[in-house]
Amino acid sequence: MIPELGNFFLILAFINAILLGTLPFYGAHTNHKGLIQFAHRASTSIFLLMLVSFVCLTIAFIQNDFSVAYVANHSNTQLPIYYRISAVWGSHEGSLLLWVLILTGWIFAVSSFSKSLPAEMTARVLGVMGLIAVGFISFTLFTSNPFERTLPFIPIDGADLNPLLQDFGLIVHPPMLYMGYVGFSVVFAFAIAGLLQGKLDHQWAKWSRPWTTVAWIFMTLGIALGSWWAYYELGWGGWWFWDPVENASFLPWLAGTALIHSLAATEKRGAFKSWTVLLAILTFSLSLLGTFLVRSGVLTSVHAFANDPVRGKFILVFLAIVVGASLILYAIQSSKVRSKSNYTLVSREIAILFNNALLAVSTFVVLVGTLHPLMVEAFTDGKSSVGPPYFNLMFSVFFIPILLLMPLGQQINWKKDDLPMLLKKYIWWFVSCVVLALLLTFGLNGFTFEALEPMALLGTILGLWVIAGTIKYIQLQSAKGKTRWAGMRKISRSYWGMVLAHIGVAVTTLGVVLTSYYSIEKDIRIEMGETVEVEEVSVYFKDFQNIQGPNYISSKAIFEVSSSGDFIAELKPEKRRYNASQMVMTEAAIDPGLFRDVYIAMGEPLNNGAWAIRVYYKPFVRWIWLGAIFMALGGILAMTDKRYREKKFKKKVSEEAVSNGQ
């Protein structure tokens, strides 16, 4: 009964989406108040309908309703309750349902928080999002319905959730990532609505910005969580493999990062309007492309669970319609958009332009590297691979100038600046960074310059340079106040957001570079009671146990890790065998630290009770994800800047404005 209800509500949501995707456009065109108001009501109702539908599927999982095919294939009576709930989005059908739920959540949010926008603009934005909902709900209903029954042959027990996904990482990673993917539909809808009415003014850019930023925050955290999950769950010690599915999420992130910057120039200076609109369209198109790559099964990678050509064709056609229609609209309307080009070659506008050019080319590198093997396979007899060696090199080529220019881009004036003067302010800071980086890599290299990797040195210089340049920026900006403190207070929250996000980029860069070049990885044979030295640390095999888990049995080893006699940690890696699937999984044990991780994964048992184990020593690996947290916090600061809180804090703002003399 409950699954039928879920299906029924999904169908109602579909009808609701069709109405939301059509009537508001007519209402905005004829200025019909009732139809414009209808957009808001339909936005609320579609969200509630999807929520009920989603809850129905969740109940089916909690009740172990194996008459539902999707539940039977991805759950099991032994599965703990929290994994039964997260199993809802553990595979194709359910994750699409989550996708749609999140989309309607965004629709509801736009409808709730856009009171200060012109009514017909909001109606068009909601209408565009309604059309996207039509596409995705029909995809769910007609090709990937999670409520399909297995009647009359109900299995006694379910096939179980893939053990890799029975983990905290899976509970949070997909919802976060989808919030980001789908969140870019809002700025896309703003762009389309703006093109439709042929007006892309200051207000348009101002209100597009926080929506872009919030989607970008979720995307940042979602990617970081995925990377962290892969690091501790897959037992390979890596955190990024340039796998097509990783790239699928990285592409909209890169484009979204460019968009955040170009929106700033569009809002503040009226520059690059048509490029910003195009970028908004491209960012969401890359989100859709990512969904296509992941959900169609076109990639044969570890992440691709779905494999059904009907689904692939559906998304491909949908993608073609969305991208095609948007670009045609863009081609027709963009000539009406007039950008201001009130800037010279040495100006912040040009800095942002280069930021965008470099990010766009980086996006292109990832895109072409991801699609090239598919093209080769489709159009020739051969097969080819593009992997980490290509991406690491080509991505660095364009990311090095980004990092190099970042501190200058923060400080440079709009319109025109004096380049020699600007460089003069920074030269000694840069030199200090070089010296500091030399010392740091000298230490990490074992107190010698012999065989020092030039890329490790360069990466460290750039990471430190961005941090130092950002501190210098605060120093220069705060010098404008009467006192240092008054000057600091004058820096607006959105600029603090930028500062924090840029420091985040530096922290991630340092993490990536140092962990890539100074990690130690060693496979060793170890017997119980034996101590084996791995570079500076010694590993002592203390004990071995067999454990019964809720839905698995496990062999657990206990190792004591110490460094020159000092105890560091007791690590307990496991090998689990899951009852339902009979899959064996390694659970790595990690001793995390701000400056290094010690990581042990169990291999296979050898003769005489010895085991093969892999020991990793990973300096600064946590910085990779720490940087992402900084970026996200920066985003939160930027989107809660006072000009977005005007309604609520009107009084407070006017007081501040008086005291700041604005």
Next chain:
Amino acid sequence: MKKFLLAISLLLSAQLAEAVIETYDFDNEEQEQLYYEIISELRCPKCQNQTIADSDASLSRDLRFIVQQKVKAGETKGQILNYMQERYGDFVLYDPPVQPANYILWFSPLIIFLIILVVVVIRVGRRTIDPETGDVKMNDTHSNEKGE
């Protein structure tokens, strides 16, 4: 101890899901580093998207053994990669070779960037600031954008 042996037999019979861990001996540290470098650049020909370092397929095992033998015999990275490419095709190389089919991978990003650079410098480079009004003077006749 019985339990222990049971666990071993259990695990031995089971198919591993990931992370391969072996213990090879090398003559020196350079060889060991070279070995890890090479196996993490070769793609397992039978798997989905895994290096032979991460894959537990029996073919990957054999390939790792071959790499280890060749490293110990003193062959260079280039020789070993060539050997693999001859047998399994370009597919095994995660580092795509610079050849006509891959020119788009290696050269198009840089070309695109250089075009942007040249266009920007040509179009914006001629602009100056009018010292009296402080406005930007459009000295380029091709621009269709209006300065306001």
